[in-house]
Amino acid sequence: MSVDHLLPKSKQRALAYEWSNYRLACSRMNARKNAFEDVLDPFEVQDGWFSLDLSTLQVTPGAGLAAPVQQRVQDTIDRLDLNDDEFITARTAYYDSYRDGDLTFRHLRKHFPFLAMELLRQGLAQP
Structure with a gap:
């Protein structure tokens, strides 16, 4: 398991450390989602x-x-x-x-x- 940023931190820097922007995801899903929205x-x-x-x-x-x-x-x-x-x-x-x-x-x-x-x-x- 890993933690993913729902809104990518590369595009939404202000939300990089906001709990409301975190989602639990397996590493493979996190990598596939990448910075896509x-x-x-x-x-x-x-x-x-x-x-x-x-x-x-x-x-x-x-x-x-x-x-x-x-x-x-x-x-x-x-x-x-x-x-x-x-x-x-x-x-x-x-x-x-x-x-x-x-x-x-x-x-x-x-x-x-x-x-x-x-x-x-x-x-x-x-x-």
């Missing part, structure tokens, strides 16, 4: 903005979003490369382990909450 603030994201296609395990914009929100979601997916091979492989491993009974839903919810939420939303798991 087209990634959604995690505090702003609402349920349903991102969805998971369980046949491909790719992240997609949620259904029925207003065009500007849908574009911002897609920009975030693209900027962070949320559908790269490493992420797809990780999602596949968690999903397969859950389906095979090797992981409980509780474990999935704790360690891979987006997948767990999508299984609930799509009616493939019980809370």
Whole structure:
């Protein structure tokens, strides 16, 4: 884990040490976001903005979003490369382990909450 500046310190020097501008992020996401400002603030994201296609395990914009929100979601997916091979492989491993009974839903919810939420939303798991 690392701490990312939501608004890049290279562009917003006055916010470099403001707690309100810090976001917890893994190092890879921090590096991919870099100084770009087209990634959604995690505090702003609402349920349903991102969805998971369980046949491909790719992240997609949620259904029925207003065009500007849908574009911002897609920009975030693209900027962070949320559908790269490493992420797809990780999602596949968690999903397969859950389906095979090797992981409980509780474990999935704790360690891979987006997948767990999508299984609930799509009616493939019980809370």
